[in-house]
Amino acid sequence: MKGTLFTAAAAAVLLGAGPAAAQGIFVGHLADYTGATSDVGKPYGQGVADALAYINAHGGINGKKIEFETVDYSYEVPRAIATYKKWTGEKKVAAIQGWGTGDTEAMVGFVAKDQIPYFSASYSGHLTDPAGKGTHGSKAAPYNFFYGPSYTDGCRALVQWAAGDAKKKGIAAPKFVHLGDNHPYPNAPKVACGDYAKEMGFTIVPPIQYSLKPGDFKAQCLSLKESGANYAFLANTGGSTISLLKSCETVGVNTEFMGNVWAMDENALKAAGDAANGVVFVVGAADWKSDAPGMKTVRDISKVSDASGNLYRPVHYMRGICSVFYMRDAMVAADKAGGVTGPNIKKAMEQMKGHVPAELQGVCIPSTWTAEDHRGTTTVHIYEATSKGGSQGIKQIGESVIPRKPEWLGW
């Protein structure tokens, strides 16, 4: 019995690793469904997977099907790299829809060498410099793209909002603090945004560290209270933000919380309850209740994984769809220009000017990529969460366009 099992396993090892026979265009999809950022990884990953399936059902890339594989890498960099090696070792990879900052930044060199366009859900400013010309020591990331405002630009927009808010409330010398884990993702905007806040007249309080994994953060909230910070930038994802907001409510912190693009969404608001009342955060596309014309397509895409069409999709879902559709448009253009290859997709991406995918008007923010600048968009939607006595909601309270300063490239 044991012998047979071994033989079978050995045979499977020997036979199974043959090349994939499909003719489609292969797109790798790295998602975090079980790791530290799975709270926001699930809706985003679902958006990506649904959009890919929807595109296949509606003609694919000029008739060619996108063949995609979703791998849950649990937010562990080594697993992402191992998956990347597996994909590139087994087949021709046209593009990758990725996820976290740690893994995306780790693979910048690989994807550049293998010429594989990498669409990350990491909006780290370090990925916006394709030629390595940034003045803050950024390395060239020629094959990295993402849809949405960079973390740093998102944070800058919040700082602008905070400056206006401070003036309105008559706070003379407002204090600003960065809260996040010691991890590439929360660290990405830390220095650059702190620098901007200083420029805007804020006093910078030493950053406070809280884990990406939800826990009891009362100690952090006490330090926050002691620091006397007026505005706190939350650089983690929703899961840990919930715990932080609740802990800080218990401790009695009255700092104004500002969340980055992954720090707050409808799920987090629901879980945090009234503790999340008044949190201001970055949103990078239309929300589910929007009546933009492109939302019709979004609702059709949503039916891929929710036939009833009743499911409410959090804000991240829309950005996942946008990321896929920009890639789709670049692939269609690349196909016409000689083939869906990495360099062709890159070239097509870099020719987009104020582009919005045809079916998603009003959903995705018009985006422009060039060979020197991969800051797709610098437009930031600022939302506020409200929660009082059982009634909850999010609404847009502002929009900010961050200038494309050359010295901010790759930072």
Add this chain to the structure above:
Amino acid sequence: MASTPSALIPCGQFKTGYRKDTTIFPTPAARAFAIAAVVLLCLLPMKIGGVELLSKYQMNLLIQIGYYGIAALGLNILVGFTGQISLGHAAFFGFGAFASAWLNNSFGVPVFWAIPLAGVLTTLVGLLFGIPAARIKGLYLAIATFAAQFILEDFFSRANWFTGGSAGTMAQPFSLFGYEIDGDHGYFYVVLAYVVVLYLLGTNLMRSRDGRAFVAVRDHYLSAEVMGINLTHYRVLSFGVSAFYAGIGGALFGHYLGYVSAESFTILLSIQFLGMIIIGGLGSVMGTLLGVAFMVLLPEGIGMLSKSVGGVFPAMVEGLAFVKEGAIGLVIVLFLIFEPDGLAHRWKMIKAYWKLYPFSY
């Protein structure tokens, strides 16, 4: 009778000296087999008629077996031969990876030299964290090495100058005489060379005075001390040797992956190393490699099995991640019950079966 080497092993003990008793290869045929195996492995990355014998991914699995095998041998020297315990092996593995990348990035030491130097640096760290072994043993020692795991892990995510902090650090590819060995097919030779050299070293260590002292400490430390073996010296030395192997393995891992980050080296990997040597066979050099090969190939085998039966049971594919983890756990439990001496023992049984075929006694 034993003056001329024979391809056959005589029936009975006819050895007339310790030298013959501790020989690595009992017969010339055994040595020829071992050399043939290495030559065969050297042929694997070749192309025949423009077609690669093994795909990049299959090479990747072999390379994994190589660097994990080196590190696991270190742990087997510590646990299997010296009878100590370590729950911090992954941290030493990680230290080697970071040290090699650091030496290369910060001081321009060529990767060729950075790998052995990283092994030396890791040895020093291993000696340091091995000091508690001088006083404590068993479960208490396990907890003490557990501390090493946590201290080093935290150090990795904070020491920006050394590890690049939480963002990790890039590791340059291996180069020799100005020629960059980049692809999996080339790197395989680098790992193979290290495996052959370090496994021979390991085997030879066990034939030396120090190796016998390790075994004596394991078998009965009181008797060993009475015989004049310095317990503290050998326990700590064993930690050092073990860390050296871990460091080399880690360095090979780092330069292979091209990127080193603190999250690779968690307690889970430490436990996985223990699993490898338990499955392979505690106190067996050959078994270590078998155990590592088993642990690396098992998830692949199960993945393929569940994919191939996916047509019949679609739930198998969806639950793949769970099936994989579950199967590994189950296999370890089954091993402990049915094969407590590991794969090395099973290998001996198979050899004995054919040696005595068809009349076993």
